[in-house]
Amino acid sequence: MEIVRTAARIVLTVIPVLLIKNHKTRRHLKHAALNGVPISEDRTNTLLKRIRHRTLLFHLLFFIPGALFWSTIFASLERTPLTGRWRLIILSPEEEDEIAAQLAGPGWYQAVGEILSQDGPAQLIPPSDWRYGWVRDTLRELERTIPVLIDEEENCKNWSQGGIEHIPLPPPAEYPLRPRPRASEYLRMFCESMCKRHVSPVPHSIPGPPYSLLVVDKPEASNAFSYGFGPDGGGGIVVYSGFLDEILSRAPPENEVVGPEPQSSVPTASQTAELAILLSHELAHLVLSHHLETLSSATIIIPGVMSIISDIIRVVIFPVTMIFGPFVNDAVAQLGKLGSGEMEKVGEYCTSVKQEIEADVVSVRLLAHAGYDARKAVTFWEHRTNSLAECSSDHKEHPSSSFVHKITGSQHPVNEVRVNSLKGELLRWETERRAELRRRLAPPPSNHINLATA
DSSP states (O other), X not given: OHHHHHHHHHHHHHHHHXXXXXXXXXXXXXHHHHHTOOOOHHHHHHHHHHHHHHHHXXXXXXXXXXHHHHHHHHHHEEEOTTTOOEEEOOOOHHHHHHHHHHHTTHHHHHHHHHHHGXXXXXXXXXXXXXXXXXXXXXXXXXHTTHHHHHTHHHHTTTGGGOSGGGOOOOOOOSSOOOOOXXXXXXXXXXXXXXXXXXXXOOBOOOOOSSOEEEEEOOTTOOOEEEEEOSTTTTEEEEEEHHHHHHHHHXXXXXXXXXXXXXXXXXXXXXXXXXXXXXXXXXXXXXXXXXXXXXXXXXXXXXXXXXXXXXXXXXHHTHHHHHHHTHHHHHHHHHHHHHHHHHHHHHHHHHHHHHHHHHHHHHHHHHHHHTTOOTTHHHHHHHTOTTOOOBSSOOOOOOOOHHHHHHHHTOOSOHHHHHHHXXXXXXXXXXXXXXXXXXXXXXXXXXXXXXXXTO
């Protein structure tokens, strides 16, 4: 992207010179034709040849940054695992490894601590608290389903029969959870395939469990968020105690146990299921590496594109800036920064909505493989209209929903779209399950040969 921006600036510097020279040459020829000024045929042909050469150079210069830009885009496209959505991550492998290294081990806790400190000192629930153990055990139970996602075709051969107590199981994903090959590896594979050599890509590792966990003692906050990327605890989940209180308040604990702690409660199965629904949603964000996608969009794609647009505007209004001096140029620069900031907000909001819907779809897959009834997730999210979980909470303000709806063309509330998407996913499971059962129950094709026809 830096090469694209540099090439675009060089092109925008040279293009005005070419346009001005072509304009002067055309005016010279037109003036000579109107006023009868004699010009030799060789001279005319030379001038016309120069115009053609400058025009060709003009188009070539425009083509170079455009080709570089779209090459960068296509080289950075990848399919999101499990859902197959095309997405763009313009972070080099070295940058991704650096992010993972910074967040590994205690780095995640430090980064999340800085996020939480924006709302004041955060009071954490210690691991010795039964609530922390409840959340941790539920999270670890969900984490054990991740290896299943790597090869559902092999691990869930009887998915159409349903799971425990006939809860619905998902059909195997068309795009399994596989390590993400780097774009450079795809290029190397292509080049070596031209030499008739088969080489497997060198992929990223799957940033799997165990994930880091924090439970924050904040009764007024009934939510959770996930943050980070990478192995060794580089990704993790933060759960607020307000959500746990909300679950526990709906029904009393199953029983009170006198244990090492003064008051230890055993939550009911339905309460644990509600906790699992929220945790599976956040876990889906981590499994799908949504943090990298958001980071790529907010720090590289949008600022880079806005910078190029700002440079183009400066070239177009160059005659004005020549007359009025640097004040107009500075105003354009400030406008570019402001526009970039606003577009980042819209981009983050729209990306977040897209990721929330995708995390919902993947979360029910995690729930089903963990033995929970994924259909209960629909009811859960229908009742949480004002508590949408965020994939990487940095508590930035998003633009108003009405403004986003105008930009995206959507007139439906985000929660309604999410719930409808979840219902559609579960309906797809049932449709494919019935089709699979019909296929299995269908009689095998007859090998009987009609003797009369023979």
